Amino acid sequence: MAQLNVLFNFTKSATPLKAILWSGLVAGILDSLAGVIVYYIYFGMNPFQVLQFIATGVHGPSAMEGGVRMILEGLLYHFIIAYVVAIIYFVAYPKLKVLQKFTLSSGLIYGLGIWLVMNLLILPYTNVIKSPFDLSLAIVGIVWHMILVGVPIAIITDLFYKNLWKD
Template sequence: MKSKSGAIFLSGLIAGTLDILAAILIYAVILNKTSAIKILQSIASGVFHKEAYTGGSQMALYGLLLHYLIAFVFAWFYFAVYPYFSFLKKNVYRSGIIYGVFTWIVMNLVVLPVVFPVLPAKNFDFPLVLSILILIFCIGIPIALINKKHQLLRK
């Protein structure tokens, strides 16, 4: 894809889809800890607070839209900073891993504490590692790969 905006849109769409599917597959289907609707409502609760959990499928839709908005922002940000950081250009998989970890840091140490001032303590355990791996493989690497393909097509 030669268009930068098209590549950003595609990477946000793919990353957002992979991330939400991973969350639903792992937490709702495999671990049976919640439902897909509750996952989406919890995303919506960042804006709508407790009302998100009583709003049914409409709030789930808002959660999905918010999820994609966040994915598009992370995709746009990667494309924006890529030209200024030479280490991102050296190895696409290393860049994707770094960006996935960066995404986890931003979401869990900046965004979530601002939106939800009272959060449970984070422990270095399997759920934390799993959440980082999801962002590496569903956000970081796909965005880095699409950006790399975009850079190659521009030449």
């Protein structure tokens, strides 16, 4: 854990807001990097097109032609989601002992839950361009959400609550 303190420069002045900001930022960045790589491999999309694709959730297919505005809106929507899932975990952490006892496992399961909720409960009710189910893409998406979204949120939250943010 000492390496994480150095990496994130945690201090004794850590606050709940700072922990949430860090966990949402780290998860959001890692998630977007994975999305850019995977969507390039599967669909040949560049990073700007990936952000436009995210904006289709609100604006529909026209977001793909929306230019810089849709790119920025896609980025905004992406980080709103990252911060919402970071806040949910942060609030649940002191109430659920399992999160405190099994940080890594909890993060992995949380990442799986994020993928399931997004793909089965939220995205079907948005304007995202629908595509056929692809098992290999689903597996890749599940793994990246488990490792690159759930785990960082769990670790950063755990560091905060266990008062491990020290000089």
